[in-house]
Amino acid sequence: MAQQKFCHMVGVLLLGLSLQAGAAQAVKSLPSETPEKFTPSVDSYDFVKREVMIPMRDGVKLKTFILVPRSATRDAKAPIIMTRTPYNAAGRVSRFNSPRLAAVVPQMHDTNVEAGYIVVYQDVRGKFGSEGDYVLTRPLRGPLNPTKVDHATDAYDTIEWLVKNVPESNGRVGTIGGSYEGYTTVMSTVNPHPALKVAVPFAPMIDGWMGDDWFHNGAFRQGAALEFIYGQQSTRSGSFKWWWDSYDIYDTFLRAGSAGALAKTRGLEQLGFWRAISEHTSYDSWWQEQAVDKLLARQPLKVPMMIVGGLFDQEDIYGSPALYKALAPKDPNGELVHLVMGPWNHGQGRREGRSLGALEFNGDTAGWFRNKIMQPFLDHHLKDAPKPNTPRVLVYETGANEWHEYDHWPRSCANGCAQKSRPLYLLSGGRLGFEAPQAGESGYDEYISDPAKPVPYRQRPILPMSAANSGWGEWLVDDQRHAASRTDVLVYQTEPLTEAVRLAGQPIAQLFASTSGTDSDWVVKIIDVWPDEVPDRPSMGGYQLMLSADIFRGRYRADLSKPQPLTSNEALPYSIALPQVNHTFLPGHRIMVQIQSSWFPLYDRNPQSFVPNIMFAEPASYVKATQRIWRTPEQASSIELPVVAAQ
Template sequence: MRRGLRVPMDDGVELLADLHLPVGAAEPRLPTVVVRSPYGRHGSLTHAPALAGAGFTVLVQSCRGTGGSGGRFRPQLDEQRDGMATHRWVRRQPWFTGTVATYGESYLGYTQWAVAGRMCRDDPGNAPDALCLNVTMADFGAVTWNRGAFSLAGSLGWSRRMALRGMRGALVRAWLARRPDRKLAEAFDVLPLSHGDTAVAGHPIAWYQDWLAHEKLTDDYWTRQSHTASVPDVTAPVYLATGWYDIFLPWQLRNYAQLAAAGRPPRLTIGPWDHGSEQSPFLAESIAFLKEHFAGAPATRPAPVRAFLTGAQRWHDLPAWPPPGTAARRWYLHPRGRLDVAVPNGGSTGYTYDPDRPTPALGGPGLAAGPVDNRAHERRADVAVFRSPPLGHAVVLAGEPIARVRFRSTAASADVFIRICDVHPDGRSMSVCDGIRRVGGVGTAATDPRPDADGFVELEVPLWPAFHRFAAGHRVGVQVSSGAHPRYARNPGSGAPAATAATTVRAHQEISHGGAHPSRLDLPVWT
């Protein structure tokens, strides 16, 4: 190892990096692997020792303002310019092996998307020659404000952890990380939201304030750090890995679809994992992927896509995602909690949402996530539940379900949260996937549908992608509620900016089963 290499950026700031060199004779055809991280250079997240042990030359760099690197850390904002400068610098070094691959997960994956498309288009001679991306996406704004709802637990929790990284002493940080974070739990309930960072860290956190101040994803703050538009410009081979319970799953699969539409489908693995899972084969599959492309190693996959079918607990090798043969099947929400393929005759279902006692989050994507039994949750008065008859044969869900709900609220702003569950014969109601959509918010004003003559709006709510088998005799369950706090910050109901809203409005919500387009769910079914 060579520690503390100083890599100059275009503005003169130097970023620190460590170089891992394989012991003995290196395989000359293998690429130099570049890993850029805000979490330090010595943790297990970089996988640098294992990559070097497999024969790769590996450079691990601390992002600006982290791990001793110069400058100020501004999440996402500087990764493109710093990443491009780093790639140019790597190719001038005497230890450079002739090609470059990028590697990493979560934020480490975002740093790859930040440079790849732009450099492939504008600077192909210095662009990465392959990308290995795990549980990540090209636009963190979209997950921060998911269809108008603020991802409170993830955003404030991550900001809290990054603040802890600034504390002196690894033992202090480790001790705090093992304890229940009571201060964070209390901060989730603070209103206005702009006071939450002070409650948890003792001071405002600059980027957290920026996130809250920009509810509109069309703001320049977000558009200049989004790299979704440049994904189709990536010409290098790409390997993607993700999990059905990962926080970035929908967007990562849309990035896959962008490259597939451009004629360059990536290799893809989707397993029964959450964002922090240690079961993902990302490291081993990345090494195999890179050795196939650069060293002529034999292929290790019979098909480009490998996906785990939940409910059946088995893997499938597929030519593409979603798999060929998938078609939408429409199910309607009926009065008295029925879910059926028949069109309803009218009526409505109502419930009351109280932001002072918000509907709690139960399960869903995240760290240590997976299917959760919703039986007790479904007995809440602020959760409307719909169930199909027992299925006469197995049904396989494969893709991104879309709910279209005719909805109205007595509040100026409201959220619609939809969850699909697999209802077992013994009564268990196990979560499969879910999604949220806000109406009447600052960030949704430009896309909110107009109310009809009865005050209903038809809201389209894409749910998390899924690959799940509902067994014969099971039932499809659907929940409709108005929140999942603190996974998403509760909607106060006033329509005021989320950062400053402190007044709450108790609201009556109503789901219509009539009209030209009754409330329904389009399920992508694989046959």
């Protein structure tokens, strides 16, 4: 009997386990509550987004996003404004998750959206959703590009497709964008499609050796370039991120030694663009044949263009005025080519422009520009709006905080103002003055430049430019007292001004300098020193505001394309063109000039002994040097200032 009960209990247990297993099986077979394909309800959106792959002439297809406002229809057609980007078009058209087009696209398009434009973003070939091979700033077809395609042909083919396949389009297209997107905007004007009616490049990359992203006058911009190249070329999607092994990147670069040594630790030798620029460190034909200003100077001017730049652009300060200078002679009446220079950093003209670092401006200068200057210009060419009174040149004047119109730039003024170059001389005792050194005066000022302790380009700790709190966009307006206190930085300044001094144009440093080494860098900075006390803004007391500054690598003094060693201890003349300014030094302020021989780690260190390629200089090549700036009547170092006479 006991055995029967036991067997019965076992049977019940097994049955229970079987039922539980069945229940578990039933749970596993529950249908998914997620559909195989979900279709969002977007009826409340004020735009329609289309994703297409547009074929190019070589068969490669480029991922393109077309955002059509609901106000644009087959009967009420609208113009297209297009941007071609290496920075992920999908991300560019999803700034916020919003049913409103103005919130979805970059702020640059705020007035475009209000005007009812169709907005188009496209991944350039080889990046993100587009097919094809990626070449960073792909050169135009020719000696450096033997293929049949470039950014100009891709823009042409894209416009051809858009005007035929977007039924809401009125058949007119404008291109717009900043930085790399500014470069592709400019490229769209080369052999342009007939439907391309206007272009607005913001801070375009124009000449990467002379003064944009990669070099400035031969000095390599390692602090920004290495990280950027790594992110752009290591993968199609930019999924590999550069890493740092110190909080203060000054330490990372100093420990690495040369730029090439640091690049090797990150595997950059695998990347084509790094290999190219590390081989072409001089201004040789490789650079000259892809300098956009030189290329466009040889092209017919067919597309009206508004070139937009920033007076404090920390990345592409050279490009906008250089492009205007190249194109202006083709437009003697000032109807096709316009230049706008605002008080902005890189890209700030596309966002809000009320302030920059410690500087405060008269309202939202960027929003005012887009609304009052840019949009009427676009509407005229894309919508047959009345012709606006667009200034040929419009530049914001810092110090006085007001806009000025010019007939040309940088050497002519509107309204008959008198402008001339006035030398501001470096004098004994750290003085600056408009009177040249007197007969009988002799001398120089000297400092020891030690590559083991280079001058930081901003107050340490220095964070990576990509760090959220790096302040990278503000460093050109940093207080320069951190440098003025160093013994390896020469400082000259005027007495407090008794009347305003207004500058409009390009300062040029005319130095007589010698070094005990066989190579040297020279950094020149023009600074507005605020009064010791500023009652309404106490934090600005004594502020040293950098207005115009640049670096020059001595080996290129005689020939930019052929580096040559410097003759030790011989005073040699240097003419260094500095970034352009439009500024008034107010009464009570001082004009200051600082001179140094390193600007680290933004620029790589000069070993100060001549080596074939500084990118790969060995540790033993870095030596101390005695640097001298001469200030005699025969060798009078000065800064040529574009002074505007008081009216």
